[in-house]
Amino acid sequence: MESKHVHQKIAAMRQSFFDEEVLDEKFSQLEQLEGKDNPNFVEEVFTMYFRDSTAFLETIEQAMKTIPIDSIKVDNILHQLKGSSASVGANKVLKEVNKTRQVLGKGNLEGTKAGILELRKEYDSFKAKLEPYFQLKQANSVAQEK
Amino acid sequence: MNVSSVKGSMSISSSTSTWKAGDTISDQFPAGLRVLVVDDDPTCLMILEKMLTACLYKVTKCNRAETALSKLRENKNGYDIVLSDVHMPDMDGFKLLEHIGLEMDLPVIMMSADDGKQVVMKGVTHGACDYLIKPVRIEALKNIWQHVVRKRKNEWKEFEQSGSVEEGDRQPKQSDDADYSSSANEGNWKGSKRRKDEEEETDERDDTSTLKKPRVVWSVELHQQFVAAVNQLGIDTVPKKILELMNVPGLTRENVASHLQKYRLYLRRLSGVSQHQSNLSTIISAQDPTFGSLSSLSGLDLQTLAATGQLPAQSLARLQAAGLGRATAKSGIPITLVDQRNIFSFENPKLRFGEGQQQHMTNKQQVNLLHGIPTTMEAKQLVSLRHAAQSVGNMNMQVPPPGPQSSQNNPLLMQMGQQQQQQQSRGQILVDSTINHAPRLSSMGQPILSNGMATNVSSRNGIPENIRAPGYSQTPSMLNFPMNHASELPGNCFPLGSTPGVSNLTSKGAFQEDVNSEIKGSGGFMPSYDVFNDLNQHKPQSWELQNVGIAFDSSQHSNSLQGNLDLTQSALGQQGFSSGQMNGHNRSAAVASKAVFSTGDVKELRSAQNVNQHLNNLLVDNTIRVKSERVCDTSPANIFPDHFGQDDLMSALLKQQESVASSENEFDFDGYSMNNIPV
Numbered sequence: 001m002e003s004k005h006v007h008q009k010i011a012a013m014r015q016s017f018f019d020e021e022v023l024d025e026k027f028s029q030l031e032q033l034e035g036k037d038n039p040n041f042v043e044e045v046f047t048m049y050f051r052d053s054t055a056f057l058e059t060i061e062q063a064m065k066t067i068p069i070d071s072i073k074v075d076n077i078l079h080q081l082k083g084s085s086a087s088v089g090a091n092k093v094l095k096e097v098n099k100t101r102q103v104l105g106k107g108n109l110e111g112t113k114a115g116i117l118e119l120r121k122e123y124d125s126f127k128a129k130l131e132p133y134f135q136l137k138q139a140n141s142v143a144q145e146k
Numbered sequence: 147m148n149v150s151s152v153k154g155s156m157s158i159s160s161s162t163s164t165w166k167a168g169d170t171i172s173d174q175f176p177a178g179l180r181v182l183v184v185d186d187d188p189t190c191l192m193i194l195e196k197m198l199t200a201c202l203y204k205v206t207k208c209n210r211a212e213t214a215l216s217k218l219r220e221n222k223n224g225y226d227i228v229l230s231d232v233h234m235p236d237m238d239g240f241k242l243l244e245h246i247g248l249e250m251d252l253p254v255i256m257m258s259a260d261d262g263k264q265v266v267m268k269g270v271t272h273g274a275c276d277y278l279i280k281p282v283r284i285e286a287l288k289n290i291w292q293h294v295v296r297k298r299k300n301e302w303k304e305f306e307q308s309g310s311v312e313e314g315d316r317q318p319k320q321s322d323d324a325d326y327s328s329s330a331n332e333g334n335w336k337g338s339k340r341r342k343d344e345e346e347e348t349d350e351r352d353d354t355s356t357l358k359k360p361r362v363v364w365s366v367e368l369h370q371q372f373v374a375a376v377n378q379l380g381i382d383t384v385p386k387k388i389l390e391l392m393n394v395p396g397l398t399r400e401n402v403a404s405h406l407q408k409y410r411l412y413l414r415r416l417s418g419v420s421q422h423q424s425n426l427s428t429i430i431s432a433q434d435p436t437f438g439s440l441s442s443l444s445g446l447d448l449q450t451l452a453a454t455g456q457l458p459a460q461s462l463a464r465l466q467a468a469g470l471g472r473a474t475a476k477s478g479i480p481i482t483l484v485d486q487r488n489i490f491s492f493e494n495p496k497l498r499f500g501e502g503q504q505q506h507m508t509n510k511q512q513v514n515l516l517h518g519i520p521t522t523m524e525a526k527q528l529v530s531l532r533h534a535a536q537s538v539g540n541m542n543m544q545v546p547p548p549g550p551q552s553s554q555n556n557p558l559l560m561q562m563g564q565q566q567q568q569q570q571s572r573g574q575i576l577v578d579s580t581i582n583h584a585p586r587l588s589s590m591g592q593p594i595l596s597n598g599m600a601t602n603v604s605s606r607n608g609i610p611e612n613i614r615a616p617g618y619s620q621t622p623s624m625l626n627f628p629m630n631h632a633s634e635l636p637g638n639c640f641p642l643g644s645t646p647g648v649s650n651l652t653s654k655g656a657f658q659e660d661v662n663s664e665i666k667g668s669g670g671f672m673p674s675y676d677v678f679n680d681l682n683q684h685k686p687q688s689w690e691l692q693n694v695g696i697a698f699d700s701s702q703h704s705n706s707l708q709g710n711l712d713l714t715q716s717a718l719g720q721q722g723f724s725s726g727q728m729n730g731h732n733r734s735a736a737v738a739s740k741a742v743f744s745t746g747d748v749k750e751l752r753s754a755q756n757v758n759q760h761l762n763n764l765l766v767d768n769t770i771r772v773k774s775e776r777v778c779d780t781s782p783a784n785i786f787p788d789h790f791g792q793d794d795l796m797s798a799l800l801k802q803q804e805s806v807a808s809s810e811n812e813f814d815f816d817g818y819s820m821n822n823i824p825v
Contacts, residue, residue, distance in 0.1 A: 026281050033196045033284075041196060049189045079233060083259035084189040086281040 006140045013133045027089030043134045049088050056081050096122045176291030177202035184214040185231040197284045211237035226294045232258035240272045247273045253293035362401040
């Protein structure tokens with residue numbers, strides 16, 4: 001019952017995301033959009049999300065190193081991140097984004113730097129959790145097809 | 147669906163029937179709605195596309211605004227609605243919104259992760275018919291079709307109006323409010339709705355009502371001709387002259403008038419964008435006087451006014467001085483702005499209130515104007531507002547319980563405001579009480595109201611808002627300077643041209659703010675306001691008399707209206723300024739409206755009014771409108787009634803807006819009861 005075992009594992013992983021509030025209900029809404037025609041919809045979305053967000057974060061980190069710091073640019077990117085994170089249900093990441101934006105809005109650059117560090121941490125952790133999840137899911141479905 | 151509430155809609159059946167006579171009722175609606183979604187974030191775009199497809203819409207996605215625009219241009223009738231993100235790298239979402247409004251006049255819904263009131267307000271003022279906050283839920287997307295229907299409805303009305311001026315029968319139809327057979331309406335509505343859904347809108351438009359004129363598509367060349375004519379004649383010219391100068395076969399004065407309105411709003415917007423807020427306040431305060439001079443009021447004036455930061459007093463003064471024609475138009479916008487101000491800044495309210503006194507004075511005059519004319523204006527405004535509101539999707543216009551200021555606004559206005567509110571309830575627009583001061587039109591007229599706003603706007607529902615901007619409602623829709631709709635805007639005929647919102651409310655949403663009031667005014671109805679104003683207030687406002695010409699010519703009507711208005715006025719007058727008691731105002735307004743309605747036009751008005759409009763407001767509006775409209779070639783009123791068979795639509799819409807629904811119930815505005823006015 002390997003597949004069953006894997007199945008359970010996948011389900012457990014998924015549940016843990018919700019329990020830890022790493023993901024919110026937006027994620028389940030996305031899952032509902034999946035169907036026979038596009039069984040990997042959620043994964044595709046996340047792939048795109050990770051790709052773009054990684055780039056965004058890097059840009060932000062770069063921007064924070066330049067002098068003077070272009071806060072507008074940083075804020076714009078944070079805004080982007082906010083939209084996409086909210087759309088995929090990346091709950092904790094979204095919170096960090098919002099926090100950092102607030103701090104930045106007050107003009108506190110040091111605080112912003114700290115916020116970005118936190119954001120980076122949260123994001124990396126999020127990515128590290130979701131990617132194996134999707135991989136497992138993918139592997140499982142392939143296995144099941146066999 | 148409350149049939150009763152849809153009183154105004156009754157005549158719609160007649161019109162709708164023409165519209166939809168042979169419509170096959172499709173159960174699929176709104177499936178197949180052609181949506182264009184624009185977002186630079188690929189993740190969001192992908193998700194949106196998926197969700198929209200799940201709603202059974204036909205989706206086209208773009209990740210750049212330029213691409214979206216070119217797609218739209220290539221295939222003008224290929225889309226029903228546009229969803230656009232606010233923050234995009236190549237073009238600001240609001241800019242795109244404006245373009246679309248001007249060129250294509252499609253309903254546009256803005257989206258953003260930003261839920262700040264400022265941004266949402268901006269969406270409203272720029273003419274968005276809704277505003278969604280990311281992450282966008284699929285439920286929110288399921289309802290976007292309502293904006294399409296609403297817009298169509300308004301457009302129909304315009305057509306009807308322009309086409310049925312000669313038809314006296316329309317009025318009669320309207321007058322029998324009793325027979326708003328819901329079934330008939332429903333049938334019509336359904337048909338129309340389905341129609342929309344099934345075919346390209348153009349088909350529907352073309353073959354339905356005989357009254358309906360073929361949509362005029364304002365192509366680039368045509369628009370250039372138009373602009374050249376306007377430049378030659380001056381922006382304050384009359385549509386008739388422009389028409390003559392352009393010498394385009396098949397083009398009607400109404401087409402030109404509505405287009406002119408939009409154009410003016412557009413110009414105003416261009417020059418006054420930065421001053422929006424201030425303008426609003428000024429406008430609002432100046433609303434009264436400005437009504438008449440919608441067209442004359444240039445954005446610059448307002449800007450100047452705005453710049454001063456003194457809303458009420460100064461704006462009023464200026465407006466009066468300038469004979470702001472725009473005022474009305476602006477009111478549409480200003481109101482929103484004002485609202486914005488009010489809402490977002492506490493100063494305005496204070497200002498207003500404090501100034502209220504002053505304003506009262508000044509407003510009085512202005513207000514008086516309103517009193518006299520109020521009905522028309524208000525009606526119109528309401529109508530426009532309604533449209534605006536509707537289209538906006540539910541900006542909740544909350545009009546802070548107007549304090550002293552509100553009193554200024556004619557009770558009628560208040561009523562109107564209420565109605566508008568009701569309308570707005572769909573999209574409640576937060577209208578600050580300050581706004582109330584000024585003819586609410588603006589608030590109402592802003593179709594931009596977005597649902598998103600609704601949430602923010604809390605229910606101020608002060609009637610004031612509604613009252614204020616009678617013209618506003620129009621503007622929102624009108625503004626879109628969409629060429630195609632030029633023909634649709636019967637606005638010309640709107641007697642209340644000044645009631646910008648009201649007359650053409652086709653909730654175009656694009657330039658709602660200005661357009662409504664302005665367009666309408668230019669529509670030729672400004673005159674009515676002028677007439678009234680002058681009659682009532684002896685205001686210096688220099689409404690475009692030329693436009694007024696129409697109204698004035700029909701002074702007979704206006705006289706009759708006047709009579710009513712006077713009644714109203716006196717009734718209102720007493721109450722109006724007496725205290726900031728909205729109630730009082732409302733009552734007076736109610737009284738006034740009653741007086742007005744007694745003419746029997748009420749029915750017509752009702753019918754004319756979109757179903758969504760609260761009857762109260764409708765009544766007021768209608769009566770006035772009807773009258774004044776008669777004057778015009780295209781009796782807008784007539785048009786409205788036709789569209790009323792929208793019980794279905796109404797109900798559908800109502801359902802959508804639960805919150806609104808409650809207010810909608812006020813439609814049963816039989817006796818012009820002010821009950822609707824959430825004092």
